[in-house]
Amino acid sequence: MRFINADIYQAGREATRVGERQPWSDRLASWAMGVIALTPALVLLGLLGYLLWSSWPIWQWMGWRFFTDTRWALGNLYGHPVAIGGWQVMPGAAYGALVFIVGTALTSLLSLLFATPVAIMVAAATTFVLPRRWRGLLAAVVETMAGIPSVIFGLWGFTTVAPVVTHAVAPWLNRVLAPLPFFSGPVESQTNLLVAVVVLTLMIMPIIAATSRLAMENVNAAWVEGAMALGFTEWEVFRHVVWPKIHSGILGAMILGLGRALGETMAVLMVSGNALNVLPQNWFSPVSTMAATIAGQLDSALTDPSGMAVRALGALGLVLFGITVLTNLGARAAARMALSAGPHSSAEWGY
Amino acid sequence: MEFGPRGMFSSGVLGGARIEARRRLARVLFQVGGGLALMLALGTLGLLVFNLVKGAWPAFRWSVLTTTTQGTGGGLANALLGTLWLGLLTTAIATPVGVATATWMTVWGRRHAQGILLASDILAGVPSIVFGYVGYLAFVLAVGWGFSALAAAFTLGMLVLPYVVRNVAQALQQVPYQLWESAMALGFTRIRAIWHILWPQAGPGILTGVVLASGIAMGETAPLLYTAEWSQNLPSLALTHHAVGYLTYVVWAFIQEPYPSAVALAYMAGLLLMLMVGSLALWGRLRVTVPRGRGGFSLPRR
Numbered sequence: 001m002r003f004i005n006a007d008i009y010q011a012g013r014e015a016t017r018v019g020e021r022q023p024w025s026d027r028l029a030s031w032a033m034g035v036i037a038l039t040p041a042l043v044l045l046g047l048l049g050y051l052l053w054s055s056w057p058i059w060q061w062m063g064w065r066f067f068t069d070t071r072w073a074l075g076n077l078y079g080h081p082v083a084i085g086g087w088q089v090m091p092g093a094a095y096g097a098l099v100f101i102v103g104t105a106l107t108s109l110l111s112l113l114f115a116t117p118v119a120i121m122v123a124a125a126t127t128f129v130l131p132r133r134w135r136g137l138l139a140a141v142v143e144t145m146a147g148i149p150s151v152i153f154g155l156w157g158f159t160t161v162a163p164v165v166t167h168a169v170a171p172w173l174n175r176v177l178a179p180l181p182f183f184s185g186p187v188e189s190q191t192n193l194l195v196a197v198v199v200l201t202l203m204i205m206p207i208i209a210a211t212s213r214l215a216m217e218n219v220n221a222a223w224v225e226g227a228m229a230l231g232f233t234e235w236e237v238f239r240h241v242v243w244p245k246i247h248s249g250i251l252g253a254m255i256l257g258l259g260r261a262l263g264e265t266m267a268v269l270m271v272s273g274n275a276l277n278v279l280p281q282n283w284f285s286p287v288s289t290m291a292a293t294i295a296g297q298l299d300s301a302l303t304d305p306s307g308m309a310v311r312a313l314g315a316l317g318l319v320l321f322g323i324t325v326l327t328n329l330g331a332r333a334a335a336r337m338a339l340s341a342g343p344h345s346s347a348e349w350g351y
Numbered sequence: 352m353e354f355g356p357r358g359m360f361s362s363g364v365l366g367g368a369r370i371e372a373r374r375r376l377a378r379v380l381f382q383v384g385g386g387l388a389l390m391l392a393l394g395t396l397g398l399l400v401f402n403l404v405k406g407a408w409p410a411f412r413w414s415v416l417t418t419t420t421q422g423t424g425g426g427l428a429n430a431l432l433g434t435l436w437l438g439l440l441t442t443a444i445a446t447p448v449g450v451a452t453a454t455w456m457t458v459w460g461r462r463h464a465q466g467i468l469l470a471s472d473i474l475a476g477v478p479s480i481v482f483g484y485v486g487y488l489a490f491v492l493a494v495g496w497g498f499s500a501l502a503a504a505f506t507l508g509m510l511v512l513p514y515v516v517r518n519v520a521q522a523l524q525q526v527p528y529q530l531w532e533s534a535m536a537l538g539f540t541r542i543r544a545i546w547h548i549l550w551p552q553a554g555p556g557i558l559t560g561v562v563l564a565s566g567i568a569m570g571e572t573a574p575l576l577y578t579a580e581w582s583q584n585l586p587s588l589a590l591t592h593h594a595v596g597y598l599t600y601v602v603w604a605f606i607q608e609p610y611p612s613a614v615a616l617a618y619m620a621g622l623l624l625m626l627m628v629g630s631l632a633l634w635g636r637l638r639v640t641v642p643r644g645r646g647g648f649s650l651p652r653r
Contacts, residue, residue: 022540022541023540025540025542025543026540026541026542028542029541029542029545030455030458030459030541032451033451033452033454033455033459034455034459036447036448036451036452036455037451037452037455037456037460037463037467038467039448039452039512040452040467040470040471040474040512040513040516041466041467041470043474043509043512044470044473044474044477046485046489047477047481047482047485047509050485050488050489051481051484051485054488117388118388118391118392119388121384121385121387121388121389122385122388122389122392124381124385125385125386125388125389126389128385129381129382129385129386130385130389138389138393140633140636140637141393141396141633142389142392142393142396143636144629144632144633144636145392145395145396146632147566147567147570147628147629147631147632147633147636148399148570148625148628148629148632149570149571149572149599149624149625149628150570150572151570151572151599151602151603151621151624152399152403152602152621152624152625153399154602154603155403155602155606155617155618155621156398156399156402156403158606158607159402159406159606160398160402202395205392206392209392233374233375233377233378233381234378234381234382235374235377235378235380235381236374236377236378238381259476262478263476263477263478263479263480263481264478265478265479265480265572265573266572266573266599266603269603270603270606291478291480291573292480294480294481294483294484295480295483295573295576298484298487298576298577310488313484314484314488317480317481317484317485320478320480320481321477321478321481324476324477324478325473325476325477327476328472328473328475328476329473332469332472
């Protein structure tokens, strides 16, 4: 969103410069609203500060092992705390997040891989293929799916997708993909990586589709009309006129979808199997993500008298916070690249 | 062989019918692919709704809306009212802040507006459980409100603030600037022009933005688990030290229970959520699309 109007809204600033001061009411309003306008930045800083403060002992104690260890244990909660590096830690406790980091990366990247082609086809269908009067409505319906609460996707995944995947899809996949190491193997639990990926795919697809659709509509209409006049079919218009102009738009859409997948909590918590201490052996293994672990483990972490378990979840939160901030900045950069060519105002793009 | 524009490609020089057939095949494949992808999306939505209705059927009685939860049975009155109550409180907190922020960005912002929008957009991407974690540490423990409506509403308020800011800023941008210029020329002070012209003109857009944000708030689970916790009582006006029940908790917790009554309640809560949040989202989405078509294109249908 570019604040093009801001200059016009400040018409009269020149008058101010000639010597006429803004009346006191305006100066007061400008000052008060200006302070309030700092809120988003302050909330962001507050979140970062709290996460840093909360997780500080974990970084001092575990250091890089936080990223490389697979063991996540509260230790003996009835033992005497031991002092490590100036912090009280329960005996036997260890906080290594590798399982959750791997789980987050696998679920979000695999679901991105599956969701992107479907989303591009959905966006193309609602821009090119459908009869014109259906396009807007169906695009709206698909994009509304992005607004369905994630816990409902979790409910559906838990009750419907999980049994179907484990009892029907998994045996078939095992027959077809038998020799492949990661994509076949014993089905260890009904909620597993594959179920999480299927549910996440369906959750992030509408987001990617909505943003891709904006990129497609941003392509210069004259080129499309010219190509149609030359006798291009819909496919040829899409492939040779639209597609070359929307690479960065699609990239931005994918990064937005990835951001949602990385931070998704409830749906993953309900369908991923909540693995602890074990890395996934194949895509039928239970996994767990950072976000789901924070939600699922906070209850038991509160029973740790040394408070380290809660701080370890804060460390997970900090990593997650950092990753999602970076993905969002990446999406902005990609969207800006996409915009530099298009005729639309950035206001409609959302960036 | 056909005449007209497409006949150019099918001239004998270029190899004629083979090329034409391949082009037609590519076009049909494109259409079929698009149709299949769309059917997958709509089919998912359909299955989701069907599954909810089917599962909620055993709990289909009016008393679900009027009785409170008892253990793993009973009704959903406490959760339904709790969700509405939390949505209302959240909106009451986020709306003034969001509207003031968006107004300042539009009227006084200039360069700084970009910075604020950047912060707001980054905030929109932060996972909801991070809000939940910090909300628990900050409002429940540090401030000392305990599990309460106020702790939950402040947590959700932080979460929906960026949506309010962006939606309201967009609504304000669509007010014709000639109105503003006229007001300035007539000697309005800015605050007077904001109050009498900018806000009333952008009113419907602001309303849409706020309603969309409250829909997002009511569909959240993770930020509430450790701020509102859960209660079987109807929500009271006590803002602190009283836990609040809400629909998303029922979906999450009751579906994993072994009792059929609990499972039916979970489906029922999901259905109610879907009706509330889904219809708000669709309504908002259909209203927001109005300024489409300018610079856009649509292909003629063959």
